[in-house]
Amino acid sequence: MLEVRHLRTLIALAEAGTVSRAAERVHLTQSALSHQLKALEAHYGVAMVRRHGQSVKLTEPGQRLVTLARTVMGEVRTAERDLTKLVRKPAGTLRIVLECHTCFDWLMPIMDAFRKHWPEVELDLVSGFHPNPLALLADNKTDLVIGSENKPRRGIVYHPLFRFEVLAVMPTDHRLKAKRYLAASDFAKETLITYPVPEERIDLIRRVLKPAKIHPRRRTTELTVAILQLVASRRGVAALPNWGIKNYVDYGYVIARRIGKSGLWSNLYGATTGEVARLPFVRDFLETARRECFAKLDGVVPVQ
Template sequence: MDLEIRHLQLVHNIITLGSLSKCADAMNITQPAASHLLKKLETHIGIPVFNRVGKKMILTNAGTVLLNTAKELLPRLDLCKELLVNEIQGDNGSIKISTECVTSYNWFPSLLSSFEKKHPNVDIGIDVEATGNPIKSLLEGKIDLAIVIDPIKNKNLLYHELFRDEILLVVPDGHYLQEKKYVTSKHFLNENYFMYTEDFENNTVAKKILIPSNITPKKVSKLQLTDAIIEMVDAGRGVTTMSNWLLKPYLVNKQLKSVRITKNGLFRKWYIATLVDTTNKYKTEFITYFQSEFN
C-alpha cells in the first residue's frame, strides 16, 4: 500500500491538536476535506485508524503505528526542507575544492579562511587527493570547485577567470643565463631542470615551450617541495621555473636570479571551474570573492 505524507500529517495533527477541525486548519483544508482524506486513508489500508467514541477520536492499533511513524518521519522531512531552503538561499552548506597545481596551496588556504569568517555557516573542505587532476573529480561529482590553469573544453563545465601570472626561469647567481633578456627552449638543453613531482608533459614550461620544440633538458629532477627546489637551485645544482608571485620572496632571501621565458614572456591564466548545473548563492559568492581578492 502507498502512504502519502499528508496521511501521516493528518493522523499526527488530529492527535496533537485534539480535533479534526483544528487539524483541517493546520493543513489549510476544509473540515469535510479532512474527513474525506481520513475516510480515504482507512479505505486504502482496509482497517480503521480511529475509533469514534462520542466526539472523541481514539487511535486503533493501526492508528498508533501511523502516529509513531509520523513522529519519526515528519521532523526529518521538516529538517530536510530547511536544509534545502538554506542550500538555495545560501545560508549554509558545504564546498569541496581542489587544485591541479600544488603551488596553489601557498595562497588559497588563507583565502578560504577569510571567506569562512564572512560565511561561518559554509563548510569548506580541501580534497588533496584530487590535486593534479581536479577536473576529473569535478566531473565525477567528488568536488564542487576546481582551481585549474589549462581549461578543458566540456559542455558540462563553466570557467571563471581568477588571475594571470608569469612563469620565469630561476637560476643561481653567476649562472651564464642570468644576463639574458629572455631564454628560449634551447637554453634548457644542457641544464638539470628541477620541477615538481608531476609528469613532465604536464609541466607548464614543458607543455608550452619544450615539447613543441622537441627539447628535453639534459636531466630532469623531481622534488615535491618548493623550498627543496629553491635550495637545490641556490646551491648551483640546476635551474627551475616558477611563477612570479611564488618566486618573489625567494629572490630577497636567496642568491637567485630570474629570467623571462621567450621574448614576450610565458603567461598562464588561472580559473575556478564548476559544473554547469550546480550554481547556488554561496558558491557564486565564493567565486566572486576569489575574483575580487585577485583583482
C-alpha cells in the same frame, strides 16, 4: 554625482597603476575610465590623478576617495553576504581540487577569509594527485577545480581567475644570468626542478621545451621552498609563477628571467558544474579569490 561605479574604478586605478590596466579590470574601455575620471574631477574641482610619465599616481584627494572606496566596497560586500544568508541559510560544502601546486600559496589566506564569512559551509581541500581532475566534477567528487585548463566541456563552467607569468628561476651566479630572457635551447643542459607531476602538467615543458624537442633532466620535489633551495644550491633551474618567487628574488636568494621574448604566461581558472556555479558562496569564493589575488599578488593581470 559620486556612484559606486566611480569607487570601483578608483580602486582598480590605485591597484593597477595605469588607466588601461584598470579599465581591463573593471571590464570597461580605457576611454570610459578616462571620462569617468574627468567627470569626477569636474565634480569635485580637484585633480584625482597626476600623470607621472607613463603611469598615473593618485593625488591626495584621489587617495582619500580610494580609502573611502575601500571601506565602502568592503561594507557593500558584507551586506550582500548578509543578504544572501537572509534568503536561505546556505549550508553546504565546498570541496576544492588544486591542479597547480604553487596555488597553495595564495589559496590559504583566501580559505581563511572564506571560513570567517561562511562558517556554515564546510571547506575541504581534496589533496593528492588526480590524473583527470575535471572528471571529479562530473562524478561529484569535488565542487571546484583550480587549474589552467579551460577546454569547453558540457556541464562544466570555467571562471577566469587571473593571468600570471612563469619565470625561470636560477642560482644567482648562473652562466645565463646575463640574458634578458631564456630560449628553449638554454634549458638543454640544465636539470629542471619541478613538482612531482606528469610532464603535460608543466607549462614550460608542454608549451616550450617539448615543441622544441628539448628534454632536460628532471628532478622533483613537493614544496615550493624545497625547489627554491635546490635552485639556490645550484642543483638545477625551475619555472615558477612570478608571484611565488618575488620575495626570494628581492632578497637576492635566486634570480629570475623571462622565458621566451614575450614571456611564458599562464591562465588560471576555477572550474565547476553549472549547478555549483550558481551557489552564492561559491560565487563569493571565486570573486574574493580574484580580488585578493589582484590586490596582493605581484604581476597578476586579468585573463586575456
